[in-house]
Amino acid sequence: EIVLTQSPGTLSLSPGERATLSCRASQSVSSSHLAWYQQKPGQAPRLLIYGASSRATGIPDRFSGSGSGTDFTLTISRLEPEDFAVYYCQQYGTSPFHFGPGTKVDIK
Amino acid sequence: EVQLVESGGGLVQPGGSLRLSCAASGFTFSTYAMSWVRQAPGKGLEWVSGISGSGAGTYYADSVKGRFVISRDNSKNTLYLQMNSLRAEDTAVYYCAKASSDGYTLGVYWGQGTLVTVSS
Numbered sequence: 001e002i003v004l005t006q007s008p009g010t011l012s013l014s015p016g017e018r019a020t021l022s023c024r025a026s027q028s029v030s031s032s033h034l035a036w037y038q039q040k041p042g043q044a045p046r047l048l049i050y051g052a053s054s055r056a057t058g059i060p061d062r063f064s065g066s067g068s069g070t071d072f073t074l075t076i077s078r079l080e081p082e083d084f085a086v087y088y089c090q091q092y093g094t095s096p097f098h099f100g101p102g103t104k105v106d107i108k
Numbered sequence: 109e110v111q112l113v114e115s116g117g118g119l120v121q122p123g124g125s126l127r128l129s130c131a132a133s134g135f136t137f138s139t140y141a142m143s144w145v146r147q148a149p150g151k152g153l154e155w156v157s158g159i160s161g162s163g164a165g166t167y168y169a170d171s172v173k174g175r176f177v178i179s180r181d182n183s184k185n186t187l188y189l190q191m192n193s194l195r196a197e198d199t200a201v202y203y204c205a206k207a208s209s210d211g212y213t214l215g216v217y218w219g220q221g222t223l224v225t226v227s228s
Contacts, residue, residue, distance in 0.1 A: 032212045037153070044203055044218040045145075045153060051212060088153050092207075092214045095167040097143070099153040 002027050002091055004100035012108040019076040021103045023089035028069045033093030036065055036074045039102075040085045048087075049074060079105070110134040110217045112204050117222030124194050124226075130187040130204030130219055138162070138182035141207040143214050144189045146200035147221075155214070156202070157189065172198075194226045 003026040013019055023034075031052040037045040047056040049065035052072055062077040076083055084107050089100040116128040130142070143158040157178040158167040166178050177190040187204050201223050205215035 032210075035213050035215070037215065039153070044220055045215060046218070047213065047216055050208065050216075056216070086152075090153075090155070090214060092212060095158070096169050097155045097158065097167070097214055099145075099155060102152045 001096050002029060002094055002098060004089055004091060004098055006087075006089060006100035006103045008103060009101070010104045010106060012106055013079055014108045015079050015081055017079050019074075019079055019083070019105055021074040021076075021087055021105075023067075023072040023074070023100050025070045025072075025091060029072075029091045030093045031068050033091050034065075034067070034072050035090050035092065037088045037090065037099075038083075038085050039088065045088065076105075110206065112206060112217060112219035114202065114204055114219045114222035117202065117224045119225045119227065120194055121228050122195060122226055125190070125192045126194065126224060128189040128191065128202055128204075128222060128224070130189075132185045132187065132204075132206070135206070137180075137185040140209070141211055142180065142187045143205045143207065144178060144187075145203045145205055145215065145218075146198075146224075147203070148197070148200040151200075154200070158207075158214070159187070191224070194224075196226050198224060199226045200224060 005024045034052040036049040039045045053065045086102045111133045113131045144156040175193045201221040203221045206217040
């Protein structure tokens with residue numbers, strides 16, 4: 001099975017700063033099957049990025065995804081107040097379709 | 109507008125059973141794979157189970173294999189999760205999620221979740 005590791009566990013930044021989140025897979029993942037989700041307290045997850053680099057409908061262009069193989073990155077170019085949340089990567093290519101443990105982006 | 113509404117959660121004793129439902133609307137239900145994802149209190153997301161659009165293909169996390177059964181009734185636009193032999197560690201909010209049309213992304217749309225509490 002493919003295990004996803006995310007780093008850092010917590011990222012403390014100020015509004016306006018750039019956030020770089022990492023997702024590493026234990027074996028190669030098809031880029032088509034790598035997604036990033038955002039979750040705020042008390043809310044369901046929201047799809048941000050699919051296919052490793054494509055933004056979902058309605059997602060601002062300050063969010064971008066990149067990577068291939070075993071290393072993937074989510075970048076938020078300039079943090080807005082509403083971006084402070086937990087971010088999960090997930091692979092949907094090979095069952096079981098694990099999520100990573102998440103990266104919490106909090107306000108410094 | 110796509111809507112996913114989960115129901116059936118509640119308090120159940122260890123060893124008991126519960127059936128969750130997810131009522132779908134706003135899309136052609138039978139053509140999309142669906143999944144159940146759970147989140148224990150204060151923890152991360154855990155994929156639980158998935159099912160193809162036709163229902164012919166089903167998938168399970170090791171943690172629930174042999175205890176949970178996913179199914180769907182395409183005539184009723186409803187997804188189900190039958191949970192048996194429940195354990196304290198199954199306590200979580202359970203979300204249903206709709207996959208993308210190409211089947212490459214698990215959760216394009218999500219319900220708001222239903223809470224399952226396993227406790228004596």
